[in-house]
C-alpha cells in the first residue's frame with residue numbers, strides 16, 4: 449500500500465473509531481448502519497455470515513442476537529474464536545461446503561449476511577464482476593439456508609450487472625433494495641443489496 453493510502457486511512461474517522469474501540473475492522477460500522485436502516489437481526493436469531501474474517505460483522509451480529517441466538521461464520525481465512533460464533537473454514541462458493549454450513553446452522557437461518565470480497569486487482573470491471581459473483585453465490589446459498597421471511601444482505605459494487613443482480617434478489621424476496629451505508633469509503637461504488645422477507 450502507498451503512503452497516500454496509509455495517510456488517508458489514518459484520517460478516516462471509521463478506521464480511527466474501530467481502532468479506538470478495539471474492533472476487528474471498520475466494516476462493522478457498515479453492518480450497524482444496515483441494521484439501523486432495515487432492522488434485520490433480532491435477539492434469538494440464527495445468522496449466517498459469509499466472508500466473515502476478521503470477524504467484525506460476526507461479533508456485532510453475535511451481540512445483536514444475544515445469548516439465545518447464534519452466528520455461523522464462513523471464510524477461507526481463519527479468525528479468532530468468539531462466543532456464540534461457530535466458524536466454518538472454506539470457500540462458500542463451493543457447493544461441497546454447503547452441507548457443512550447447513551449442519552453448523554442446525555436450523556434455517558433468520559438472516560444471511562455477506563460482506564465477502566475478492567482480492568481487489570484495481571481493474572474496476574474485473575473487481576465489480578468478481579464481487580457480484582460472490583454476491584450471487586451468497587444468494588444461491590441463502591436460497592438453501594434461509595427460512596421463509598428471512599433476510600439477505602450482500603456486498604456488491606454499482607457497475608455492470610448490478611441491476612440484474614438486484615432483479616434476481618427481488619425474485620426471491622418481497623423487496624430488494626440497494627443501500628450504501630455512510631461508513632462506506634468516500635468515492636467507492638460499493639453498495640449492499642438487501643433482500644427483505646424471503647418468499648416461500
Ligand SMILES: C[S@@+](CC[C@H](N)C(=O)[O-])C[C@H]1O[C@@H](n2cnc3c(N)ncnc32)[C@H](O)[C@@H]1O
Nearest residue numbers: 475499502503504505523524539540563564565
Ligand atoms: C471485507 S472482508 C470481510 C470483513 C468482515 N465482514 C468483518 O467485518 O470483519 C471480505 C472477506 O471475504 C472473504 N472471502 C472472499 N471470497 C470468499 C469465498 N469464496 N469464501 C469464503 N470467504 C471469502 C475474504 O477471505 C475476506 O476475509
